[in-house]
Amino acid sequence: MTTVANAKMSPDVTISDDFYWSPDTTTHGYQICTSCVMDTTDPEISFDESGQCSHCAKKKRNLKNLSERQASGELNLDELFATVKKAGKGRKYDAILGVSGGVDSSYLAYMMKENGIRPLAVHLDNGWDSELAVKNIQQIVQLLDIDLYTHVIDWEEFRDLQLSFVKASVIDIELLTDLAIYAVLYQQAIKHGVKYLIMGFNHATEGNMPRAWTHSKFRRR
Numbered sequence: 597m598t599t600v601a602n603a604k605m606s607p608d609v610t611i612s613d614d615f616y617w618s619p620d621t622t623t624h625g626y627q628i629c630t631s632c633v634m635d636t637t638d639p640e641i642s643f644d645e646s647g648q649c650s651h652c653a654k655k656k657r658n659l660k661n662l663s664e665r666q667a668s669g670e671l672n673l674d675e676l677f678a679t680v681k682k683a684g685k686g687r688k689y690d691a692i693l694g695v696s697g698g699v700d701s702s703y704l705a706y707m708m709k710e711n712g713i714r715p716l717a718v719h720l721d722n723g724w725d726s727e728l729a730v731k732n733i734q735q736i737v738q739l740l741d742i743d744l745y746t747h748v749i750d751w752e753e754f755r756d757l758q759l760s761f762v763k764a765s766v767i768d769i770e771l772l773t774d775l776a777i778y779a780v781l782y783q784q785a786i787k788h789g790v791k792y793l794i795m796g797f798n799h800a801t802e803g804n805m806p807r808a809w810t811h812s813k814f815r816r817r
């Protein structure tokens with residue numbers, strides 16, 4: 597288990613006003629969603645007659661679709677667990693489980709154990725780990741008796757890359773961390789001959805970044 601006390605690591609950076617971008621209100625006018633905080637800073641946003649934005653509408657559609665698939669039995673957790681266990685037969689681990697110390701991956705770790713799955717918990721420490729997150733991960737793996745692999749990124753190199761992203765006005769600054777997370781998960785899966793990666797997400801609150809603000813994080817081939 598590797599931990600990093602990161603209180604001293606916050607970058608001491610001053611960003612000039614030139615780095616901030618504001619919406620072009622002269623051409624399209626300014627509008628903010630009546631349900632959420634999204635506004636015309638997203639060039640692709642649209643609003644319905646009640647003033648609700650396209651992101652809210654998409655989220656509602658996705659959540660409805662998810663509950664329908666669960667209700668119809670299309671998403672069957674028992675079947676999924678059985679498949680993962682079968683694939684792990686004869687190996688040390690059944691799956692690689694991404695852990696952050698947050699509620700989604702912590703609950704997933706508990707679910708894995710409850711359902712007899714033997715995961716290797718994998719955590720990426722990019723230097724911004726909070727002490728609480730690190731403590732949570734330690735407690736979870738100890739209580740559930742799960743092995744943990746923590747990859748600590750070279751802080752100086754990562755700090756340099758993050759600063760470069762900020763200075764170049766790349767909005768999706770999490771791209772670096774997201775790429776590193778997937779790299780570490782796949783690396784461990786290959787190392788241990790594991791077929792399944794398991795990660796926790798919150799469908800109600802995540803994945804909302806506008807297309808115009810993000811970049812593709814996957815190699816498409």
Ligand SMILES: [Zn+2]
Pocket residue numbers: 629630631632633634648649650651652653
């Ligand atoms: Zn909205």
